[in-house]
Amino acid sequence: MSHEFLYALLGVGLFTLGLYALIVHAHLLRKILAINVMGSGVFLVLVALGGRTPGAPPDPVPHAMVITGIVVAISATALALALMLWVHAKTGRARLPEERLE
């Protein structure tokens, strides 16, 4: 197994880890962080699989897509954080109303 697949499997692991945290934690900041970890996993899979070109430079198209994805992820995170602060200002708690208290 070449190291590209090792990195891709690591990306799959990060994605699953993030999904677990997204479901389990009620606090919105943890949910936002979890989505970011999931996104990093997807980026890692894309970049790693773009390297399956023996003896040649990696495929630039997935790399360019990941750069685009990172910028979109940053702006989505910023918007999500602003929404979280808004929810906190309105309800006093940074969690969704349907989440029961622990």
Next chain:
Amino acid sequence: MSVADRNRLSLVFRLVLLLLLLVLAGGLAYVVLSLPGQAVGLSERVAASMETSGVSNPVTAVLLNFRGYDTLLEMAVLLVALQGVWSLGSAAVHRRVDPEPVLLFLVGVLVPMMMLMAGYLLWAGAAAPGGAFQAGSVLAAAVILLLLASKYLPVRLSGWPLRVVLVLGLGAFVAVGATLLSANGAFLQYPNGLAGGLILFIEAAATLSIGVTLAALFLGGKPGSQQ
């Protein structure tokens, strides 16, 4: 339901969830491992058209030339995200604290170096790893450092001058595309020989816009609308 029952239920829930996620991870890992070990993908087609792209870094060529639409729409996504943040309220009023001398010294040393680095990354993007996004994020980090050190930009700049810089990247992109559309009938189809210059022009405008947009997102609201 007693607390102990609830805790046991929560434990069962977590175990079932863990099991389901392990199945998902196993399925994803199987799909990844069943991919062919060698795949050239689009790298050969990119390499074949590199001469006409105007730059020698394949990632920049894909971003600004072959798949220029992606980058154009991404600039729009940045602007829309900022619109969303601004629509939620005005920027929080920061407590004006006297920054520590160490921070002030560091800001004085780091910010000019970061400006220089942003310029270098923008220029290097044509031939090496770098480009508008990397340069823009370094620029944003410099502005955020200034904000953290309580060095505010003049409030009068938060009106239309800020908005001009915010839309500069998208505006330059669309202007180049529209000019090319009227000249040779194809949107963002750079003519031979002009591609390098046009890409640098778009990237320079995009760097400024990305840097200022990210710093504005950091403020968490519309600046200057309060007080």
